[in-house]
Amino acid sequence: MILPDMSTHIGAPEGAVAETVLLPGDPLRAKFVAERFLDRAVCYNEVRGMLGFTGFWKGRRLSVQGTGMGQPSMAIYATELMREYGAKSLIRIGSCGALQPEVKVRDVVIAVGASTDSRMNRVRFAEGDFAPIASARLLRAALERADRLGLAYHAGGVLSTDSFYQADPESWRLWASYGTLAVEMETSALYTLAARHGVEALALLTVSDSLVTHEETTSKERETGFDRMVELALSLAE
Numbered sequence: 001m002i003l004p005d006m007s008t009h010i011g012a013p014e015g016a017v018a019e020t021v022l023l024p025g026d027p028l029r030a031k032f033v034a035e036r037f038l039d040r041a042v043c044y045n046e047v048r049g050m051l052g053f054t055g056f057w058k059g060r061r062l063s064v065q066g067t068g069m070g071q072p073s074m075a076i077y078a079t080e081l082m083r084e085y086g087a088k089s090l091i092r093i094g095s096c097g098a099l100q101p102e103v104k105v106r107d108v109v110i111a112v113g114a115s116t117d118s119r120m121n122r123v124r125f126a127e128g129d130f131a132p133i134a135s136a137r138l139l140r141a142a143l144e145r146a147d148r149l150g151l152a153y154h155a156g157g158v159l160s161t162d163s164f165y166q167a168d169p170e171s172w173r174l175w176a177s178y179g180t181l182a183v184e185m186e187t188s189a190l191y192t193l194a195a196r197h198g199v200e201a202l203a204l205l206t207v208s209d210s211l212v213t214h215e216e217t218t219s220k221e222r223e224t225g226f227d228r229m230v231e232l233a234l235s236l237a238e
């Protein structure tokens with residue numbers, strides 16, 4: 001019997017996705033995580049090349065799904081994972097650019113909350129400003145495990161921007177002056193939509209570049225150099 005595909009952008013039948021889903025932006029990173037960390041991983045989605053896999057880690061069923069770049073793309077995948085596939089715990093494993101001098105390339109940023117320059121929540125909340133925050137339970141667990149793993153990490157606010165290439169290349173300094181640790185492009189939508197669906201969410205971000213020092217990592221490092229962050233994310237599924 002052929003089961004019907006369940007959602008618009010994920011071509012998988014009901015039950016194909018685990019309750020805990022790791023969310024890299026890059027679908028090839030989803031493949032890398034599945035191949036390197038999961039046992040018996042099965043690819044459940046190839047629609048638009050946005051690969052998704054379900055397998056087992058230490059006997060626990062777990063999925064890893066690419067989200068693409070930016071909040072609209074994240075919003076599509078997060079919504080369908082929660083609404084159509086019953087995901088209960090969404091853990092972003094992404095990259096970010098450092099906005100503070102003490103946040104070094106290859107450090108991990110744990111996003112406690114996400115500011116944004118996007119209009120998505122202006123449309124959603126009209127005159128109000130929603131505060132997109134991490135799940136307290138996942139956050140506490142991540143801090144404990146990061147300490148135990150001896151990771152170089154920072155916990156605090158991030159900026160989810162809609163513009164990788166800003167019209168004003170110095171605009172990050174305003175956010176930095178309010179203590180924002182790093183800039184990325186998805187967490188505000190993830191935290192907002194997780195709140196709407198009563199789902200736990202947390203974003204873990206490795207620092208791929210620094211707007212302060214202009215140091216960068218290579219794309220190969222971006223694809224494969226995130227093992228410790230993935231181990232931290234996986235440990236949250238224990």
Ligand code: HPA
Nearest residue numbers: 095096097164183184185
């Ligand atoms: N800007 C936005 N998103 C990012 C960056 C950046 O500098 N680095 C990694 N993700």
